Amino acid sequence: MAEVLVLAGPGKTRATCALLTLARRIGAPAAVAGGKAASKALGRYGAAKIYSSSAPELDEHPVAARVELLVHLARQNPPAAILIASGRDGLEIAGRVAVRLDSGFLNDVIDVTPGPDGPIAVQSVQGGAYLVESSVVRGVPVLAVRTEEVTITLSPTEPAITPVRMSFPDGVRAVRQVARAKPKDLSTAAVIVAGGRGVGSPEGFELVKRLAAALDGVPAGSHAAAEQGWCPPEMQVDQVGKIVHPSLYLALGISGSLRHRAGMHGATTVVAIDSDPQAPIFQLSDLGAVGDVHEIVPELLAEIERRRALPMIPEA
Numbered sequence: 001m002a003e004v005l006v007l008a009g010p011g012k013t014r015a016t017c018a019l020l021t022l023a024r025r026i027g028a029p030a031a032v033a034g035g036k037a038a039s040k041a042l043g044r045y046g047a048a049k050i051y052s053s054s055a056p057e058l059d060e061h062p063v064a065a066r067v068e069l070l071v072h073l074a075r076q077n078p079p080a081a082i083l084i085a086s087g088r089d090g091l092e093i094a095g096r097v098a099v100r101l102d103s104g105f106l107n108d109v110i111d112v113t114p115g116p117d118g119p120i121a122v123q124s125v126q127g128g129a130y131l132v133e134s135s136v137v138r139g140v141p142v143l144a145v146r147t148e149e150v151t152i153t154l155s156p157t158e159p160a161i162t163p164v165r166m167s168f169p170d171g172v173r174a175v176r177q178v179a180r181a182k183p184k185d186l187s188t189a190a191v192i193v194a195g196g197r198g199v200g201s202p203e204g205f206e207l208v209k210r211l212a213a214a215l216d217g218v219p220a221g222s223h224a225a226a227e228q229g230w231c232p233p234e235m236q237v238d239q240v241g242k243i244v245h246p247s248l249y250l251a252l253g254i255s256g257s258l259r260h261r262a263g264m265h266g267a268t269t270v271v272a273i274d275s276d277p278q279a280p281i282f283q284l285s286d287l288g289a290v291g292d293v294h295e296i297v298p299e300l301l302a303e304i305e306r307r308r309a310l311p312m313i314p315e316a
Contacts, residue, residue, distance in 0.1 A: 001027055001028045002027045002028065002078075002079060002080035003027055003028050003029075003030040003048075003049065003077065003079045003080065004023035004026055004027035004028065004029050004030065004079055004080050004081050004082075004083060005030055005032055005051075005070060005073060005074065005079045005081070005082045005083070006019040006020055006023050006029055006030065006031050006032065006047070006083045007019070007032050007066060007070065007082070007083070007084045007085070007090070007093065008031040008032060008033040008042065008050075009085065014147065014152065015085040015147040016031065016042065016045075016085070017042075017045045017152045018085075018145070018147035018148075018150035018152050019083045019084075019085060019145060019147060019150075020042060020045040020046050020047055021045060021046070021150060021151070021152050021153050021155075022083060022111070022112045022145065022150060023046070023081075023083055023112075024046045024155055025112055025113060025114060026080055026081060026112055026113070026114050026119040027079070027080035027081065028048045028049070029045075029046050029047050029048055029049075030047065030048060030049040030050070030051060030079070031047040031049070031050045031051070031159070032051045032066075032069060032070060032073060033050055033051065033052050033053070042159065043156060043157050043158055043159040044154055044155075044156050045152065045153075045154060045155060046154075046155035046156075046157055047157070047159045048157055048159060048160070049159055049160045049161075049162055050159045050160070050161050050162065051069075051073060051162050051164050052161055052162065052163055052164065053069060053163070053164040053165075053166070055069075055166070055168065057168045062089065063089050063092055063093055063096075065168060066093050067093055067096045067097055067100065068166075068168055068169065069164065069166070070082060070093070070097050071097060071100045071101060072164070072166050073164070074097075074101055074140055075101075078140055079140060080118070080119065080140075080141075081112075081118070081119050081140065081141040081142070081143060082094075082097060082140060082141070082142045082143070083112075083143050083145055084097075084142070084143070084144050084145065085144075085145055085147045086107065086108070086144045086145060086146050086147070088185075090144055091107060091144055094107070094142050094143075094144040097142050098139075098142040101139050101140055101142070102138070102139050103136065103138060103139025103140045103141065103142055104136030104137060104138050104139060104141060104142070105136075105142045105143075105144070106121045106123060106134050106136065106141070106142070106143050106144070107123070107143075107144040108123045108124050108125065108144070108146060109121045109122065109123055109143045109144060109145045109146065110122055110123070110124050110131075110145070110146050110149035110150065111149075111150070112143065112145075115135055117135065117137075118135055118136060118141055119135065119136075119141055119143070120133050120134070120135050121133070121134050121135065121141070121143055124146065124149070125239075126239060126258075126262055128262075128265075129262070185218075186218055186220055186234075186235065186237065186242045186244050187242055187243070187244060187245075189217060189218040189244065189246050190217070190246055190247045190248070191212070191215050191216065191217030191218070191246055191247065191248045191250075192212070192217055192218050192219075192220050192237070192244055192246045192248070192249050192250070192264075192267075193208050193209075193211045193212035193215065193217050193218075193219055193220070193250045193252065194208065194219070194220040194221055194222060194225075194237055194249065194250065194251055194252065194254060194264070195207070195208035195219070195220075195221050195222070195225050195230070195231070195252045195253055195254070195293075196221065196222035196224050196225055196251070196252065196253045196254030196255065196260075197222065197224040197225065197228070197253060197254075197255070198252065198253020198254065198255070198274055198275060198293055199225070199230070199252060199253045199293055199294075200253070200293075200294070201230075202229070202230050204230075204253075204293070204294060205221070205225065205230040205231060207252065207293065207294070207297045207298070207301075208220075208221070208231075208252055210297075210301060211250065211252070211297055211300065211301060214301055214304045214305075215248075215250075215304070217246075217248070217250075219231070219235065220235045220236070220237045220242070220244070221235050221236055221237070222236070222237065222238065222254050222257075222260050223236055223238050223240075223241065223257075223259060223260065226241070237260065237263040237264050238257075238259040238260045238262060238263040239259045239262035239263055240259070241263060242263060243262075243263050243266070244263060244264055244266070244267065245266040245267065245268075246264075246267050246268070247267075247268045247269065248267070248268070248269050248271070249264050249267035249269070249270045249271070250270075250271045250272075250273075251264075251270065251271070251272040251273070251274070251281050251285070252273050252293045252297060253273070253274060253275075253293045254272070254274065254279075254281055255274060255276065255279045255280060255281060256272070256274075256279055256280035256281025256282070256283070256284060257280070258280075260281075261280070261281070261284055265284060269286050269287075270284055270285040270286050270287075271285060271286065271287045271288070271289075272284075272285035272287075272288045272289070273288075273289045273291065273293050273296050273297070274288075274290065274293075275290065275291060275292055275293075276290075277290045
């Protein structure tokens with residue numbers, strides 16, 4: 001039975017256990033543990049082998065070094081598949097590994113089953129509206145898995161620990177990391193304020209940023225705002241951008257196309273402001289205001305400031 005390489009996270013994470021659960025269906029799970037990563041505890045979830053490396057590059061440059069480690073192992077002994085948890089780093093690692101191995105890559109995977117010509121991946125598409133089955137037709141299948149959708153099961157075994165000793169290329173060691181403030185991640189934000197075509201201009205988009213700051217939230221944009229250059233692509237919320245699940249989502253000047261709703265339909269509470277009373281976004285909103293964003297948002301900001309200025313009432 002061919003090995004299935006599973007990129008392990010630090011410690012015994014739920015994501016790694018979910019990947020091992022899927023890997024058992026299509027081959028012999030082999031966890032690839034780097035830096036301060038997993039131990040024999042992964043054997044409880046079916047890891048038949050653990051490739052372990054303590055190279056400092058894995059802690060100093062986690063993305064580039066893990067790409068090198070997976071490529072090195074895959075070239076030594078081609079696996080049945082490579083499973084990586086989705087996420088910013090995971091998607092980058094998976095894409096780079098697929099390019100290096102000249103292999104196919106599938107993302108948004110939520111399940112894997114064996115097939116006659118290799119693993120068959122079940123993908124969630126269109127914001128979860130459809131499930132499709134896909135398979136890779138060239139090279140080693142590289143699958144980015146949405147591990148939160150996987151039910152974990154135990155399969156205790158005693159893993160064999162295999163140390164990995166390899167030299168990393170100069171390009172990995174030469175990378176310099178510059179300390180900078182880490183931006184808030186849209187995918188984990190509790191409050192998101194998004195602007196669309198209705199904000200009208202880069203100056204209008206500043207209202208989005210001001211309201212997000214006032215609510216201690218994260219600014220975002222629709223595909224129209226990103227196409228206009230009012231916000232960077234990494235701030236785009238839709239089916240090809242970020243899929244978000246905030247507690248509060250404020251849509252400013254966003255009509256609510258299908259692709260945008262696919263990116264934010266998981267929000268707990270949706271508040272929409274748009275000048276078109278027939279805008280589709282109102283079908284999804286818990287509270288809607290029909291009007292000009294440039295008139296309503298300044299009043300909203302003023303009310304937030306007014307309430308913050310009120311004296312605190314002592315508890316009885």
